Amino acid sequence: MERQAQINVQISFDFDSAALRTDQQPKLANMCASMQVMQGTVFQIIGHTDSSGSAPYNERLSLLRAQEVRRHLISTCGVEEGMLKAIGMGETAPYNANDPRADENRRVEFQALG
Template structure:
């Protein structure tokens, strides 16, 4: 038994010596600095691309009542589609913006991934509002796919219901709550989503 233990002990020491022997190389400070500078350059390039996309969308959608914001590699287009109380069908007045949005993505950013975020005003129960907001998001998603020509794998729908911290006009429903009954679009460009 002692010889088996001794062979195992020598085997472990041998592996340890081989492992340490492989660590003789090191990274030069100049190589490390160069790699870090390249990574920073890539981050700056990506930020410049996002800024350019945001500016392009701001110019294209200036005629619509939209707010466009950049956030960590994503572009959020707010106030895209609004809905009547208890309704989930896309209104005619919102279709031109959705058409333009789909066209910009199709022609210039075909790899972008879009999330249609559905919202509701607080007039219904939380469960009802969550379901209704999802129907709204799905209606916009389906419109972007079927009419706008975007790929089904490119557009997804989520529901936030009546979540209080995302209401445009807190607590409002009825005519004043139209801004709360909406679908916003979040667009991920590249590997950030």
């Protein structure tokens, strides 16, 4: 099976929030199924924010988002803790660079590390 470096599942968040939205949980259920097939693969969960707020604040918020997704995958679908690493990128890698405050910049992405 060919490994993809980037798994482009975007989990969206409300403004100034690290709470997992109910409408985003089905995406995580799909991600969970994929992860269970790929036992032994380590995934990085990368949190992002829009450009509202200070850089240190956004770095912390992005990490909280990644940690919340990690917690959800471990507690609700039994992904092993060791398979998931959470990091926060703050506002440094906007999905929509033309509009740094755009909703789609508030997200969590996944990367398979192998």
